Amino acid sequence: MNKQALAERAAQIIEREDHASRWLGMKLEEVRPGYARLTMQVTENMVNGQKVCHGGLIFSLADSAFGFACNSHNQHALAASCSIDFLAPAALGDELTAEANESAHAGRTRIYDVRVTNQDAALIAVFRGKSATVKGVWVE
Numbered sequence: 001m002n003k004q005a006l007a008e009r010a011a012q013i014i015e016r017e018d019h020a021s022r023w024l025g026m027k028l029e030e031v032r033p034g035y036a037r038l039t040m041q042v043t044e045n046m047v048n049g050q051k052v053c054h055g056g057l058i059f060s061l062a063d064s065a066f067g068f069a070c071n072s073h074n075q076h077a078l079a080a081s082c083s084i085d086f087l088a089p090a091a092l093g094d095e096l097t098a099e100a101n102e103s104a105h106a107g108r109t110r111i112y113d114v115r116v117t118n119q120d121a122a123l124i125a126v127f128r129g130k131s132a133t134v135k136g137v138w139v140e
Contacts, residue, residue: 003033003073006073007031007033007072007074009074009139010072010074010138010139011028011031011036011068011072013138014067014071015068018064020060020064021060024057024061025040025041025043026040026061028068029097031069031072033072033073034072034073034101035072035099035100035101036067036068037065037097037098037099037100038061038068039095039097039098040061040098041094041095042057042092042094042095042096043092044092046092047091047092050089052089052091053090053092053094053096055086058090058116058124059084059125059127061096061098061116062084062098062114062127062129063127063129065099065100066079066082066100066131068100069100069102069112070100070102070110070112070129071138074138074139075133075136076134076135077131078134079129080130080131081129082127082128082129083127083128084127085125085127086125087124088122088124089124094119096116096117096118097116098115098116099114100113100114100129101114108132108133109130110130110131110133111129111130111131112128112129112130112131113126113127114126114127114128115127
């Protein structure tokens with residue numbers, strides 16, 4: 001099985017078991033080794049008292065994209081640290097897209113940068129995550 005096929009198969013397994021992302025309405029649009037793109041529509045249950053998307057839910061979208069990307073090498077990987085910078089609010093009805101790209105790799109550690117944009121390609125947030133590989137693979 002080539003690297004792309006392994007990334008896709010690992011993503012299928014993760015997606016099947018990822019109840020949190022599914023509950024939030026996230027959809028995996030694309031996965032490649034070191035890359036993942038997810039979308040999520042901002043619903044009424046996601047807006048806060050200021051009528052904008054709760055930052056924690058934007059973080060969740062970015063974190064899920066990071067999770068799919070860092071596990072796309074068919075090696076179990078967990079977040080070691082992450083941070084987010086919010087640049088613009090997301091409104092009710094917005095279609096958010098999180099694109100995670102691997103930017104560095106050394107030993108068991110990989111760094112991913114995630115950009116969250118809306119349907120107009122406006123930048124909503126930037127997220128950086130550091131993953132660490134642990135024992136186990138998704139596909140034998």
